[in-house]
Amino acid sequence: MPAAPSKRVKGTQIRRHFLIGNTAHVLPSPGFPDPPPDGHTKGWTVYVRPLPNGPDITTWLKKVQFKLHHTYTDASRTIEAPGPFEVSETGYGEFGVEIRLYFAQESGEKAVYREHYLVLAAYGSDDQRARQERENKIVAERLETIEFNEPTQEFFKTLTSEEQFNWLKVKKGRGKGKKPDFIFEGAVEPTAQLPEKASEPGQAGAGGAWSVQYERQVLAQLQQSAAALDHSIEQEKRAMEERRRRLEEVGGAIGAK
């Protein structure tokens, strides 16, 4: 244990979005051993990825440990930075994968567990299913937001430095002895927030579907649900009034007896 925990930046919280999910393909499929081992019908990859235009995930995530089902050999797969934090395997059954995230040293935080349920079968509405079967690709992915509360000073510094976006930038222009410039050449400006619009469809699995647009969709859906809930509450209130009236009636009738 270090001698003393370093001072923390009070009252601040740093949020980072990242993606946890898995893709699955019906074998045989490129990228997976052919012929597939006996009885294995699906090949899948479970991963932890950053947003496509977000800061580098290795700034704060140093190691990921995937705990697979005990029937797999080496059920505990550890991936260290920088490699893409993913595990590819073949199988036939769905199970919960326990993912352990190890943080950077300067954060001074313990590792945390998240769980992801490995989805191998097509899901969702009929069109979604049809499309998944056509493309032979099933993606089950969700956006997670990790919140670092009152981070240590060093951690804060690393998390707010411009260098995080270097992985997206392209080295340009080298003078002698000068440090290379990093210039961003992509379409979307890198930021830790969600991008405005989704990148082209089909990039699901690379995190391209997450955007503010999608957020608005989700919000709209939730607002609809809230309206339905209000409606139910109104109904209940009316019923309660009705009941109160009846209670008084009956009470009066009993008193008169």
Place this chain on the structure above:
Amino acid sequence: MATGSDIRAALASDFTPTVDPLRAAPTPTAARATPNQPRTRQPRLHKKPALRNRGRAAHWTYDTSTPPTRRDRLQVRQWRRAAPSADSTDVEPPASKFAKYDVKAEAPSYDDETYAQHLNHPDWTKEETDLLFAAYEECNGKWPVVVDHYETSTHRSMEELKSRLYSISATLLNLQTPMTAMTASEYSTYEVLKSFDPLKEASRKKLAEGHLRRPRNEVDEETVLLSELQRIMLHQQTLDSEREDLRRRLQHPVADQNGYQYSTSQALTTLWQQLLAADRAKKTQRLRPLEISGSRPSQSAASIADATSATPQTAQAVDMSKQDLLRFGVVQAQEKLPTGISFASDKLSKPRVAKSSLQTDKIAATLAHIGVPELIPLPTPAVVEQFERIMAKMQTLLDLRKVAEKEEQELRVRSAELGV
């Protein structure tokens, strides 16, 4: 003089007690000759002193006399002790010792005139009334006896007799001394006499008798019902207050104080101070004290902790432009932050789980009903806030439903009671 062998011999025989050896005749054998005669006694173990005449014997006389409390001229013969000397303390005949217990019941008397004027009653003839009063005096006011003694053609219950006598007594008392002139005790007696209700008395006595003859299982049933009733009464309070609470929550908060008292600026500042003081006592502070001294511009990024502690690292936190904050995902929190690492998606999943699995199921069913998916994949702050709003509303709905069930139950019970 008996020797030990004599006694042993006597005992050895069929144990007829022999004559007292002290008083025995010098020839014990003669006494033992006829063992079956009754003139025998147990041998005494101690010496009794011989009788001696202490004083003169008292003189007793045997005459006839009449007991003082009897009305008829009964002649009774009794032994009475004559006066031993001049003192006359216990001279009275013994019968008169009990004379003090001869208490007579007092019933008021009336003459024919008064009867004709005031005491007439449709059910009672004059003879019956006279008979009643005579019986009352004879039986010394003991009603069970009076009922037995009172014999007429029409059978009257004890309550009827009582009521007749008491009403007559009340009227006569009233005639004697009008109500205004009565003393306190007289008035109370009058009131008591007037308020005798024969029907009530009869029913009361029947109830007491029924109570006495209750079988065991009825007693048990009654205790159980009483305890049940007590429990319900106890909980009535809490139930009512809960319902009121719920109703209040559904309606907008009504101000119970006049708001005009805070219209002056002075009053406003005092109100602000009060709220600030109350807020300081709370765990999570939501108010920010105004910085009157000095000017620290753009305090939008600083929280309470920053204002109070001017440590260097906090100054650093402020040193980023708003755009940079967004770019790096730095959030200046207003409320107390949880320690360590937290995940935003937890805020979308934890509220769905309640303490009991039944509640959890209810929540899941309601959420499905209104169309909230089980897994919301995008936990941005806006989404989280919206979800929390939905969960709050759902809590209200579930509470409403719970109260609805209880009220329905009670309605059913009451209308069943009404129908019965």
